[in-house]
Amino acid sequence: MSAAIQKNYFLLRRLHSLSGIIPVGAFFLIHMLLNSRAAQSPDQYQWVPDFLDQIPYLVYIEIGGILLPILFHAVLGVVIAVKGEPNVTRPQHGWAENWGYTFQRITGVLLFILIAVHLWQTWWVHTRIKLDNALNGTHTEFEIYSLMNGIFVNAGSGGAVSYNWLWLAIYALFVLAAAWHFGNGIYNFACKWGFSTSRQSQRFALTLGLGIGAIGMVMGFASIWGLTFAPWATAVH
Numbered sequence: 001m002s003a004a005i006q007k008n009y010f011l012l013r014r015l016h017s018l019s020g021i022i023p024v025g026a027f028f029l030i031h032m033l034l035n036s037r038a039a040q041s042p043d044q045y046q047w048v049p050d051f052l053d054q055i056p057y058l059v060y061i062e063i064g065g066i067l068l069p070i071l072f073h074a075v076l077g078v079v080i081a082v083k084g085e086p087n088v089t090r091p092q093h094g095w096a097e098n099w100g101y102t103f104q105r106i107t108g109v110l111l112f113i114l115i116a117v118h119l120w121q122t123w124w125v126h127t128r129i130k131l132d133n134a135l136n137g138t139h140t141e142f143e144i145y146s147l148m149n150g151i152f153v154n155a156g157s158g159g160a161v162s163y164n165w166l167w168l169a170i171y172a173l174f175v176l177a178a179a180w181h182f183g184n185g186i187y188n189f190a191c192k193w194g195f196s197t198s199r200q201s202q203r204f205a206l207t208l209g210l211g212i213g214a215i216g217m218v219m220g221f222a223s224i225w226g227l228t229f230a231p232w233a234t235a236v237h
């Protein structure tokens, strides 16, 4: 490790911890909320990119406010995960806490891969359309429902449809990993920043964190339902 990094390592770790809550954790909750509009109807879901695209300087907000903070949290997170001692066998902490520590790292590395694939599959498709429209004067619309629906549902011949179980499983795992990582992360954050010092307040932070993670999970699963199993999900084909 270079001297400059070593000198600022404490600060970097604090920034890493904070970035997990704001902006990355906050983004996760808002993202799940907006995606859950797919469980209302394709039109309601289309409202999301149509509305967001009206925000001025959106690309800078996306890059500076979402993508770079995630990249920072992800890269330092992988460094911590690889460096960190897997302490499941160390007896100082309770069994659940040890598994929590290890699982935070495992889900972190998993999220790194899943987010990279996800950005390629979604954000990049939208960005390419926007670039094309700006550079070539085209007026192509980004159809968010058919993009996501096309990942989960295959159109067969004669209107028959089948489900893409592999992508469904990957997205279910993605939502679960993010929700758990965020929920347990809220508890870690509360302990690290001194908000929860007593045993009782730590239990409260864990319950609160996992509760918030569960809200994200429910909205994520509602989105998947709306994109795959809702009555309108097979009608688009």
Ligand code: HEM
Pocket (backbone or CB within 6 Å): 028, 031, 035, 049, 062, 063, 066, 067, 070, 115, 118, 119, 122, 123, 126, 127, 144, 148, 171, 174, 175, 178, 220, 221, 223, 224
């Ligand atoms: C039900 C599961 C999910 C669905 C249906 C979904 C859908 C989408 C879609 C359609 C986009 C492109 C939006 C646009 O360009 O207008 C997107 C972007 C994105 N998603 Fe997801 N997503 C899901 C889960 C997640 C999870 C668990 C994460 C992890 C935190 C995540 C992180 C992101 C990020 C970072 C972007 C780029 C945001 C931006 O800068 O605009 N997604 N997602």
Ligand code: HEM
Pocket (backbone or CB within 6 Å): 013, 016, 017, 018, 019, 020, 021, 024, 025, 028, 070, 073, 074, 075, 076, 077, 078, 080, 081, 104, 105, 107, 108, 109, 111, 112, 113, 115, 178, 179, 181, 182, 184, 185, 186, 188, 189, 190, 192
């Ligand atoms: C992109 C891949 C990601 C990686 C590699 C990663 C990695 C990590 C690691 C290793 C930790 C433990 C840090 C420590 O022990 O000091 C951590 C903590 C945390 N992460 Fe992530 N993470 C990722 C994505 C996310 C996402 C999408 C969210 C929010 C939904 C998030 C929220 C948090 C929170 C709240 C913490 C707790 C901070 C603390 O320990 O004080 N992370 N992350």
